[in-house]
Amino acid sequence: MKVRLLALAHFKEGHSRTQIAKYLKVSRTSVNKWVQVFLEEGLEGLQEKPRTGRPAYLNAEQRKQLSAFIKKEAESPSGGRLVGSDIHDYIVKNFDKYYHPNSIYYLLDHMGFSWITSRSKHPKQSQQIQDDFKKIQNRNDP
Structure with missing residues (x-):
């Protein structure tokens, strides 16, 4: 402009x-x-004119549902690690739409998700046990 x-x-x-x-x-x-x-x-x-293009493969409601699924799984106490194939399977099962596996990441980017993985947390991890382990003396301690 x-x-x-x-x-x-x-x-x-x-x-x-x-x-x-x-x-x-x-x-x-x-x-x-x-x-x-x-x-x-x-x-x-x-002014820029609105451009038409190919319609989205998933409609707004389906994207909202997919977004809720991803957030729920990411915050799951059992680890919450999702991979592209998990999301692909969810889309096929719930919406009967078939994306190429590489397109899943493109879709996630458009939905505002970034593909950053955190260090996984074991479900049976206990901070108390870790602290107790650190208190154990070994031969190298003064």
Whole structure:
């Protein structure tokens, strides 16, 4: 949007469209289009138009359900480690949609998840037992 506004500012100052294209390092065709749209529609015409694209494979409700599943499993007391194949199996089982395994990570990125794994915690881990173990004297202690 900034480049388009700069092009219009130069146009209002009386510069030629070729000069504007050289200043801004864009094609003259782009400058011509921007000026034409501005003259016909005003500043509103220069705004980015919504783009259509391929519809999402999972709808918003399914993504919300998948997000809840991932959060629940990640906070599970039994370790909470998920891998892409676990998420893929969940999607196939619950939504009957088939993603390529590599696309699972792309989907997670779009949903705002990062693939950072923490050190797993054993379910039977006890801080008290660890502290007691540290108190045991060995031959190397002074």
